[in-house]
Amino acid sequence: MASWFRRSRPRAEAPTLTPRDTAAAALRVDLGELAPAPDVFLGHCAALHLTFIEQLTAAMANATRVADKDALARAVGTVLDRYRVLAVELERLHLDKTDVMQPHMAGVEEFKRRTEGGEWYEQVASAHVTIGFLTDFWIRLSGGVPGELGQRVAEALAEGDVQSPLHRILERAIAANPRLSSRLALWSRRLVGDTMLQARSALTLHADSSRDEAQIEPVFTELIAEHTRRMDRLGLTA
């Protein structure tokens, strides 16, 4: 088990209104050589995006307000646009989608099963936590992918806004029913472990694991800080 599972919760920074994308772009530490080969990088990312689409649409189907359905449909659209870019990059490299995605399907589907909520608000919170964390992670991972591929993927993943519509739905839900706070805080905390394992599974780890951990640690610390900021903005303890 990586040491970042045992570390104490990073001190929550003051809630800010910095958009996620700007904050993600400001991340400094590099995953460098832990980034996988382009086919693995793209295949895993594309497979994850399929589960994001399924996750968001399940929440959309269960929404009772038309405005929420619309907001979730737009979030699905943003994820689909990113998926399309990943598909274009696979074509550019003459890689077969099935070949590169198949090895990751069992893992991401198990991840989806473990993180899908029963109640509607849990479903929205799941999308909020997992898509937020993993998109930040994948943008960071892109930095270690050589050439323009990494940069193009990072730009695609920063394009559009999946988090804000999810944030607004949760914010309204909590305002209407303040008792939801503690439940959603617990649920979100429960999700972070699986989400970090999913991120970690994308890294190419070496025999000398202590060196790997030294490289992983600061990145995950920053990603958890990002997650904590998202929770803070909802008034939830991360």
Next chain:
Amino acid sequence: MASWFRRSRPRAEAPTLTPRDTAAAALRVDLGELAPAPDVFLGHCAALHLTFIEQLTAAMANATRVADKDALARAVGTVLDRYRVLAVELERLHLDKTDVMQPHMAGVEEFKRRTEGGEWYEQVASAHVTIGFLTDFWIRLSGGVPGELGQRVAEALAEGDVQSPLHRILERAIAANPRLSSRLALWSRRLVGDTMLQARSALTLHADSSRDEAQIEPVFTELIAEHTRRMDRLGLTA
């Protein structure tokens, strides 16, 4: 009950490979004054597209092959692109999405419930039949919407290709298991009634219903002929 429910099945035309969009564009009869006001026209169409997205993504989530997930994700993307155009048209008319979609939600959700399949192939067939028929219908309905609105919506609905990926999935399934044919043929026939009722519910009918029926009849005859061609291409009896 409209007379087109009792009419005998239109004679199946020889299977052709004409793409749906071209065939739809070649439709000649007009729904004219039966088209609803722009807010009702757009609201109903947008609400339907939300259910198309949910329907396709449910099938995507249940797909076991990565290639099928990818094909269904792309179909979702096409429907989402059309939904985005509808949203732009609503904004252009300064109409609130919730206001115009809400009156149609109960109807389209009931329609979705009645047409959602239990088995995966039934889910794909449901999307194939209902999206195919209703998109043809809405393109036709657009002809009765005054100004450029109708034309822009018709163009948006003809953009992209939802049917082909669904067709290919069903074609492969039937080839692998020919006994599926009769089951899918029955299931598809079962869907057409609900689908035609859904289409009919979008029309503005008048007190003089005999004149309405005279106008509806030839349009539905053509739409059923289109549906029959889609079934023929799959080797299924419509």
